[in-house]
Amino acid sequence: MTTIEKPSVTLRPFIEGDYAVLVEISNEAYPDYGWTVEEVRHFDADWKPEGYYQRRVVAEEAGAPVGYSDVSHSRGQFVPDNYNIDLVVRPAARRRGIGTTLFDDAVSALRLRKAHWVRSGQKESDAHSVAFARKIGAVELKRDWESRLDLATFDPAPFAAAPKRAADAGVRITTLADELKTDRDAVRKAYTLHAEVRIDVPSIDPATPSPYERFEEEVLRSPYALPEAHFLAIRNRRYVAECSMGKEGTDPGVIYQHLTAVLRDERGKGIAMALKLETIDYATRAGLREIRTWNASTNRPMLAINEVLGFAKQPAWITFGKDLSAE
Numbered sequence: 001m002t003t004i005e006k007p008s009v010t011l012r013p014f015i016e017g018d019y020a021v022l023v024e025i026s027n028e029a030y031p032d033y034g035w036t037v038e039e040v041r042h043f044d045a046d047w048k049p050e051g052y053y054q055r056r057v058v059a060e061e062a063g064a065p066v067g068y069s070d071v072s073h074s075r076g077q078f079v080p081d082n083y084n085i086d087l088v089v090r091p092a093a094r095r096r097g098i099g100t101t102l103f104d105d106a107v108s109a110l111r112l113r114k115a116h117w118v119r120s121g122q123k124e125s126d127a128h129s130v131a132f133a134r135k136i137g138a139v140e141l142k143r144d145w146e147s148r149l150d151l152a153t154f155d156p157a158p159f160a161a162a163p164k165r166a167a168d169a170g171v172r173i174t175t176l177a178d179e180l181k182t183d184r185d186a187v188r189k190a191y192t193l194h195a196e197v198r199i200d201v202p203s204i205d206p207a208t209p210s211p212y213e214r215f216e217e218e219v220l221r222s223p224y225a226l227p228e229a230h231f232l233a234i235r236n237r238r239y240v241a242e243c244s245m246g247k248e249g250t251d252p253g254v255i256y257q258h259l260t261a262v263l264r265d266e267r268g269k270g271i272a273m274a275l276k277l278e279t280i281d282y283a284t285r286a287g288l289r290e291i292r293t294w295n296a297s298t299n300r301p302m303l304a305i306n307e308v309l310g311f312a313k314q315p316a317w318i319t320f321g322k323d324l325s326a327e
Helices: 016-029 037-045 098-112 127-135 162-168 176-180 186-200 212-220 271-285 300-309
Strands: 009-013 054-061 064-072 082-089 117-123 139-150 171-175 230-235 238-246 254-262 290-296 317-323
Touching: 009 098, 016 037, 016 054, 016 064, 016 082, 054 098, 064 098, 082 098, 098 117, 117 127, 127 317, 139 300, 162 171, 162 271, 171 176, 171 271, 176 186, 176 230, 186 212, 186 230, 186 238, 186 254, 230 271, 238 271, 254 271, 271 290, 271 300, 290 300
Parallel strands: 082 117, 254 290
Antiparallel strands: 009 054, 054 064, 064 082, 117 317, 139 290, 139 317, 171 230, 230 238, 238 254
């Protein structure tokens, strides 16, 4: 009888020439969330808080890349002792111990840094990944609903009166692109609003500040920037709410809903609904197929608006965490 040995797994640092293969592996593993090399390069070049750490490792079998790990701090919720990890293995190469090898290597590096938490996100419908998270001793910390709106089936008629409610409260709906035509400080005002409202977004670690320059880059020059789809609510000449969108990934029919948020003292005026309806109208006029968005399972006010509008919940994304300080 002939014994066929499995190829041994070797690990090496990520290098500049690996961007294309990293995107290839990621898109193969998650075909519904395709990325581009340009987007990953932009993310890597993005602003980083002082002390930010990132470590990428590529796994190979017989010289062929089959997976990678990506360990980093969170830029928006920066806690020096807490890290995120992405473990991605080609579907055809799974169940051969590659993920475990990558994870053990990452944990060894994090222990040298005296890490506290290492966290990862898994889709609840991916039974293998969820089982792997539990196997390594990770526990569930948070759930986020992905919701999708099929624009072909959306009926605006039931919501015809919604914009009037906000207008009657003195609210004007506009876009960042339109405001820039007459106000050179529009981006600065949008940044001030964004910095305040993002604090209320449910997260495991608290939101940490990022500079104005990063916000300007994101909304005007990033690969997914759409200032014409960055909707704003203005009341008494004050920016009081935002609802922004971005064109991400490889599916030309999909647009992503980013942050929808209203200042605390301006809530209860129907502003969020009015803004959401503007985004749906924009996406429909653009000939797109679908809007996708994510919300924490605890964010009932925003989930309620999405449900009324007809967004369909997808399998939740579970944030798992392993407490390295407890071992």
